[in-house]
Amino acid sequence: MIVVLGLAVLGALLGALTARKRNGSGADIAQYAAGYGIAFALVGLILSLVLVRFVV
Helix, strand or coil: CHHHHHHHHHHHHHHHHHHHHCCCCHHHHHHHHHHHHHHHHHHHHHHHHHHHHHCC
8 A cells, every 4th residue: 555655646746747847837737746646556556466466
């Protein structure tokens, strides 16, 4: 669960920085942060499931 939350936060930060770098408005920054956060959380969920299934 920590992996999922950690990657979600990392994705949100990366998304916000990407939108800011592209000179986006506040709504653009929020949308990028949400999109990247969800995508990274999904990757974290899959990674967490693989770790639990094959390592533990």
